Amino acid sequence: MKGQNVSLPWIRLDRGHGGRVLGFSVNARDSRVVAFTDAMELYLTTDGGRTWRQAYTECAEPPPGPGKPWRSIGLEMTTTWHFHFDPRDHRRCYICYTDIGFARSTDRGGTWYYSAKGSPWTNTFYDVAFDPARAEVIYAACAYEHDIPSWKMAGRLYGGGGVCISTDYGKTWRPISKGLPAVGACTGVELDPKSPPDRRTLYCSFYGGGVYKSSDGGGSWQPRNKGLNTDANDHFTDIKLHRDGTLYALCGGKADAQDRRKPAAVGGLFRSSDGGESWAELTRGMSLWLPYGFDVHPTDSKVLYLCVSAVPRRHDEAGVYKSTDGGQSWKKFKIDWPADGPGYVHASYPSIDPYQPERVWVSTGTHGLFVTTDGGKTWKRMNGPPFRGVSRVTVDPDHHETIWATTFGGGIWRGPAADTE
Secondary structure (H helix, E strand, C coil), rough: CCCCCEEHHHHHHHCCCCCCEEEEEEECCCHHHCCEECCCCCCEEECCCEEECCCCCCEECCCCCCCCCEEEEECCCCCCEEECCCCCCCCCEEEECCCEEEEECCCCCCCEEEEECCCCCCCCCEEEEECCCCCCCCEEECCCCCCCHHHHHCCCCCCCCEEEEEEECCCCCCCCCCCCCCCCEEEEEEEEEECCCCCEEEEEEEEEEEEEEEECCCCCCCCCCCCCCCCCEEEEEEEEECCCCEEEEEEEECEECCCCCCCECEEEEEECCCCCCEECCCCCCCCCCCCEEEEECCCCCCEEEEEEEEEECEEECCEEEEEHHHHHHEEEECCCCCCCCCCCCCCEEECCCCCCCCCEEEEEEECCCEEECCCCCCCCCCCCCCCCEEEEEECCCCCCCEEEEEEEECCEEEECCCEEE
16 A cells, blocks of 8 residues: 555554554445455545545644644554653653554644654553653663563563663654663663662563663663562563652563463562662462552552452452552452453552542453542442553543543543542
């Protein structure tokens, strides 16, 4: 498709292609109306193929061309991991994607620019970290391997990943990954705001390597895996640095190489109090086969929420856990999962409200999005968004009763924070 008789969308103009053709359909009542899809796009003709138009997005500054802003027209099938507001300028927003990589907005999400250029790993951006001293500087955890930490990815490592830096507000990127593994995926990145601005201390989690640290702004990286049990399971899926200096890292699922229905090793949550020099396992003995996501109270690093997803033939450990003593003990919540879902739960991510920490959203891949306003004593299911597979929730920094929800396959949704059943 070269565009002589086709109105091209941003995927073709900025990214290059939309993948292989997947579907072709002719209107039974009017053969001049035809639609076809590829792995990312929808095209329509109403004149029997003489002209075609893309039918899933709209150029905000016509005519369409490379580097232009675009907006959604409602057809969404994208997998999104994080939605971030720029901490200095809330008009700037960012989306971490699978397959698309990265997008940025300069008008609070009204329109978007494709912004993964320069990264060697444009498939997936798992997360970003903002430099508090240099507004234009952003670090990103990038990978070719997508859909981590889902169970389908737990049995193999391929491709590559690493950390990239942008010095122009996320427009372009370059890799800073010397010392990181050649195979696997970089799944999280954190910046120590107390480190010197010209020699930032950075941490990253690696799916196929554990945890790595840089003390020179990403110029070089060294493993920091003492106590992480990486010999048994090095599938690390997330990392968080609390404001008090406590560092947490999450190890996800690992499937048997010959039978991916069979777990090969447990995962778990780990804590470091010395900048990653040593780690303590907080979930030892809990038999967590697929820890999926966690969050930490914004002012009390001892308060933790952990979501665990079900794996084949092992459902009992799945659910939502909370610790109030830094992981010395855990309580599993008794949540009445609705009957309109399966008998097991794929608990995904907890998202603590930074402005009201007793309010926590928990996403699932099986039963929708839930919220508690009392630290987990009671839970209610959210009415929206209308896509069940929510990932994480971001509270709008200017409107605290508005949330932005990332989803695994339904794009980004915005709505009221308290819209419950």
